Every structure is written in structure tokens, then in C-alpha cells.
Amino acid sequence: MSKLFGTDGIRGRANSWPITPDMGVKIGKAAALFFAKSGQPARIVIGRDTRISGEMMEMAISSGIMAMGGTVFWLDVAPTPAVAYLTKFFEADAGIVISASHNPFHDNGVKFFDAKGLKLSLETEKKLAETILDPETDKKCEDVYRTGNRIYHGILMDDYREFLKSSIGDSFNLEGLKIIIDCANGASSFVAPKVLESLGAEIITIFNKPDGLNINNGCGSEHVDHLKKLVIEHKANAGLAFDGDADRLIAVDEKGNEITGDQIIAICSARAIETGHKKAGDTVVTTVMSNIGLKIALEKMGLQHEITDVGDRNVLFRMIETGSMIGGEDSGHMIFLDNHTTGDGIYSAIKLLEALKASGKPLSELSGIMSIFPQILINIDVREKPDLDKVPAIHSSIMDAEKKLEGKGRVLVRYSGTQPMCRVMVEGECQKETEKICNDIAGVVRAEIGA
Template sequence: MTQEKQYFGTDGIRGRVGSGVITPEFLLKLGWAAGQVFAKEGRSQILIGKDTRISGYMFEAVLEAGLSAAGCDILLVGPMPTPAVAYLTRAFHADAGIVISASHNPYYDNGIKFFSEDGAKLPDEVELAIEAELAKDMTTAESHLLGKALRIDDAGGRYVEFCKSTSGYLNLEGLHVVLDCAHGATYDVAPKVFRELGAKVSLVGAQPDGLNINKGVGSTHPASLQRAVLELEADLGIAFDGDGDRVLMVDHEGELVDGDELLFLLAIHLHNQNRLQGGVVGTLMTNLGLEVALKKEGIELVRAQVGDRYVMEQLHQRGWVLGGENSGHLVCKHVTTTGDGIVAALQVLCALKAADQTLSQAKSGMRKFPQVMINVQMPTKMDVQVLPEVQAELEAQARVLGDSGRILLRPSGTEPLVRIMVEGEDIGQVKRCCERLASVVKAAVEASTV
């Protein structure tokens, strides 16, 4: 993102509700500013969806007012996963889509994410145009030009059918699956998708009350799902995050299967069917074990910066179809335009059925390397890698690890700290290396700020 940005981050606009960062006044102005940018000759339509957090009611109402003041019509779809809004924006031929969600964050956070008319994230130049409108005085369209709002009652059903279609209407009869919906946006549509495909469905985290989204459940807290899979003797479990764009899975033994392992399963499946169209895009945090496993199959792994936006950029640039993060944000571009937890889960089930394997059997083709991470606090943000002591220690530890390990120093994007991550085959060696680096970085930072 460019330095001119004031509000937009790599994942839209996000903040704590009631903290002064996101206020009703700001949201009204944001709706109006977006309406000014998306307005076309004739009537423009903007589609709005939200997750289940209580502040979504306020966000929806105020954004609707701002868009109406700019002369845009509004399509309201209610609680709906983020990727559903991307799909529905295309399906209804809307000029843009808006998601009200803070993803995997607690209920007291909320945010805004925009989609273009083709269901993709907005280009930087469009976000900059909205920024420019935010700096202007707000005006209201004449009465006969004000926008109208329409609630779409069958939006959920349309999205359910879309999800099923991406799997070729996979037959899931005989499969017992536990779904953890994080008390979030998938609570209604996800059970329908899997039940209508024939699966026996048990539920965790499917009773949202506006305050419990992501609370002890979902992809960020998978322990509840792991227990449920074992207690119910289910075949597997699927965990979504609050807005439904991430997915993690649990095998029948209660073992967590993360995004890197799911990427491996999908890559092998597509590769075997000659549908991979290149390699796989991961991130700087992607486990080295995935890179090694893919290399054995002749599949290239390219690492992007951390964040699904950067994964998407690499996929677009290379013309590839598969990428993602270990957090479970997986992009299957051969069937949809953005990361979609339900769609990705169905693609994994397609891969398991094609290979006639259980989830536990399929993931065994990849061995995750141990990872250790230590955060080192800093008085101010700084590039520690330019410090001579740190450079020397990085080179020394890289020699110790050789080809069987990897070191990553990554400054936090939001806090004055540096994250030191080391991975390799030997957990003891990895731990010693990370601790030594952390000690050197801390001493070097202290010395440089005296």
C-alpha cells in the first residue's frame, strides 16, 4: 500500500468499536465517499454483508445512509461470509461489495472490507480515490436521486448452491463431519452446504449472540473442535473463522491439520489431475516442510509477504491457481475469486475422495519442520538486520542450520517489536538458534539506542 494511505490497511479498515477509531460519523462519511467513487451514470448498486458481531447492526445502518446520500442503491444480504459477499457482488452485478467484519478478532473489533464488481479486492488506486473523497465536505444528493435499500432474502441459498457447485456436487453420504462455525458468519450456510451434499453434520460454535464470535471456538481456538471430533467419533472436523474466509481441519484422531498441510493436499490433487497450472504461493511463514514435500513432487513454492493480499498478487502475476497461509486462508482460484473457507474445505474433501484416503493418511505425505518464534521488544521501530552484530549472528546461525533450516526476522506491522522465527529438522538446534539470535538482537538494539 502507498504511503498516502490514511485509513486502508492490507485488510481493509479495522479498529476497536467505541475507541474513537471507528465512529458512526466516520462510517457515514465512508459510505458517502465510497458511493461517490463507485457511482456511475444511471443507478449504482452496492451490496453489503456482515458477520455476527453486535456492532454490525450499527455499521450496516450508517453505511447504508452514507451510500444513499451519495445516490447509490443498496443490496442488504445480512450475516454472510466474506467470500459470499465476493460471490454475490458478481452474481447480482453490483458495482461493489462491502463486508462488515473483523474476521478472527474479538466481538469488540469491527471493520470494513471492499470488493470490486468482479469479486476481487480493490486496487490501490480505488482505495486512494475513496481516501480523496473522505477529505471533502459531504453533500447529499437531491431527494429524487437518493438511493434505495433492498434486502435480498435468498442470498444465503444462492451462496449455498455456489459452494456445492464448486465441488461438482460431491457426494458426502456416509461422512460424519463436525463443523465449528466460530459463532460467526458461516453458522447458517455452512451446515446447509454439507448436509445438502449428504454428510452427517454435528455443530460447534453455531449459536451466535453478537458477543461470542471467535470466543474459544473457530480456527483460532480449535481445541473445542478437536474434543468434539473425538467424543462424537466423527470422520473429521472443519473449523472456520468469524467471517468464513479461513479454514483448518481436524482428522479422526483429533490432530489439527493446518493451512500448510491443507495446501499440500490440494496441490498434490491438482497436480495429479494436471490442473495445478504452475506452482503454489505461500508466505514467508509457510513451513519449510511444505516446500520440501512439494519439491519432491516437482512443484515449485514461491513465498509472498505475510497477508492474503500478497498471496493473491503473486497468483495474479504468475497465472497460478493455488496459494495460502498456514492460518488457513486458502485461495483456490480454479473455482472462485478469493479465499473461501467452505469452498476450500470442499476442495480438500474432493482430494480425499479422489485419493481414497482419510485426512490423516493424506497429510502424512508432508512432514512439518519444528518452528520456534521469539518476539523481541524495541523502543521504536527499526531495521535490526542492518546492525553489524545481528548480521554476523544471522550468518553464523545460517551456517549451523545449513540446507535443513531457515531463519526469518520480520518486524511487526503494528507493534515496535521484531519477530524471530527459526525452523529446521532438529527441534533442539532450532530452539538454541532462536534463543541465541534473540539474545543478540536484544543486546544490539539496546546498544544502538543508548
């Protein structure tokens, strides 16, 4: 049962289990049953990204919810964070997003939010998985004589846009900034340009014509080469790249250099201190994938640094535990818990641009608040996922690498939670040596379990 959910919801290739129409109906029925309160039918907000299988899964899940008597508040195409925000705003019982985030178009997935707009805990996910896979769940709708309905609530997206605009404050705007936006042919295409233009920025938008097949295809937060060229060509102040469901942001400075999630977190943390929203001794939460340079930068600001396992949910719950207001992942998930419940690429972009304009400095200089240690990441497709500690050759290569680094770097080898992939990351003082160590480990992983 635990295999139904990965690190970020249910995910797989469209038309293969569990991303099939019949499973969609089961998921919808289970969700309506699971999130119903006090005997009342569940009210569930649903949104999706732009991939072609989204409508198929949206209809299947909606049918399951309605079969159980629930009501679907249908947003159509909407960023993942919009569903989180509007679930809480609309006082619904849950939110569902149909998206595979940064994955190619042929994948899809299902993410859940509770009534507070928060991702589900592992324990709650486990119980929901049991409900989805329980054969008795299907039968329970046989007693439902008053089936539910689907209500189009796309107008609620206006409330989400207003929420984004309000994050910058009434007395502040982005006038004088020229920004290029890469919407990844995804859900941000219909939100980000309008919001940033309304805040006064001059906007050039690319990859904002989704056709169901081109989402994340050579564009978006994982493919910023074209964005880098355009920023330099148009002499823009910055470039912003979102992923398919707009919960991630990667930026590009005026010189065409990539600005990582870690750097954005450092910049926004410093801005929060300047504006009095953060005091020395407060905590910033990131994952094991964050660069050592971030920890050093945060310490210089007088901030504590908490580290979690990979996954924005892990970051979120640690933030709640520690009272942290800023956290995220180097991959581009940033969470501003004082005003939001989940990672939001567009919201993060606004906070970054606010810091950029307030500083009066170019983004290349502003990002210098953090020095990046050489970090090499190699992704290897794998045929299976055995315990890495129990594969002698892999375990030995990791131990050898750590000895070579002599405590002046680190090694992290882990599986992707959403793809058949092993990630090998090595961080060290010397670029050349770091690359060699990472390649050596990757070679062993490829030989032992490579696809």
C-alpha cells in the first residue's frame, strides 16, 4: 500500500497503474469518503496542469467524488499552490492536483491537500492509500442515491491572483524591472505574466503556449539555457523559470547565471531580516541537497539552519515544528509559511523581485550573499532500487569517496522518490576533484543497478 504514494503524491506514466481512469475513479471515491466531515458529503477543489492526460484523470477522479455524493469545485488548469491556497480560502474539505510537476508530458500524478491547504502527513497518506485500495470502498457508493455534482469555479483564480499581488505590499511595486518569464508551457502560463505585469514589471514571456505535449519540454526550471540567452539579449534584470505546475522557481541573473533555490532562500532570508520580519536566531529549513554555502551564509546572518530529508513536505513539517517562516529546496521549492501553506514558484518570484528592487543592486551582486561550493549531481536510470548499503560495490565506493574528501565536503547517494533513478551528489572544495569522485561513484552505480 505504501508504494501507491511516493515523495510527492501518486505518480506514474499515464494509462499505466496507478494513473489510469479506473484508478482515478477509485481515488475520487476514496477521497470523497476519506475527507467527508460529520456525515456531510465532501467538498473538494480540483485543479490540473496542462499535460494531455490531465483531463482524463480530472474527469475520472471527479466522477468518483460525485459517485460518493461529493461536490467538485473545478478550477480547470491551475498551479498546484493555487489549489492549496483556494482549498483553505474556500473552506473546502480537501484539494486535489493532477500533475507530475517537472516530469515529461507522458507522466501524471495526483497530489492532495487537507482543509488547511497543507500536504498530507505520511500517516494520513497511509490511511488514504488503504481507503483507495480497499475493495469495500467501491461498494459504499451503492448506498448513495443523491450523487454529487461538479461546479466550475475558475473565477476563484482571481482570488489567487489577488493573493499573489498582495504579497508585495500596497506601497511597493516592480516598476523599472524588465523580466523574462519561462512558463514551461504549464500552469503558470495563465497566471504569472498577468500578475507580474500588474505589479509594474516589464514582462517578456516565453514557453506559454501549452498544447498538452510540450509541458517541461526543453523549457522550465530544469532547462534554463534558452532563458539565459534571452536575458542577456534583452538586457533584462532577471529571468524566472517555473516548472509545469508552478510550485518551483529557478532564476537567472542579468549576466545569464543560474540562481538556485538555495541562493533565492538566502536572498529572501536577508530581506526578511532587513524588513523586520525575521530576527537573529530564527530558523531556515532546507534539505540534505542544499549546498554547504547556504549554511555558512545563514550562520553569518545569525540564523539557525535545520536540515531534512528530500521533499518539500519534509521541509514544511519541520518548519511548522520549529516555527520557521522560510524554507525550501535547492531545486526551487520555496515555502514562506508566514503567508502561504506550500511551495509557490510565482509567490517566490515576487519575493525575490521585491528583494532585487529594494536592494538597488543587480541580481548577480545580490546573489553573492551566498558562496556556492562545487557540487556535482549525476542522475542514473536504474532497473531496481535495492538498499544501497547492501550493495557492496556501491557502499565501498561511497566510503572511499568520503575518505578522499577528508571532511571538507560530502557525499549523498539516494533514489528519486518519483522516478526510477538514483541521484549521486558530491560536494567539495575543488571542482575537478569533486567531478572525479562523483563520476567514480556514478560509474559503480551504473554498473551495479543501471537500467
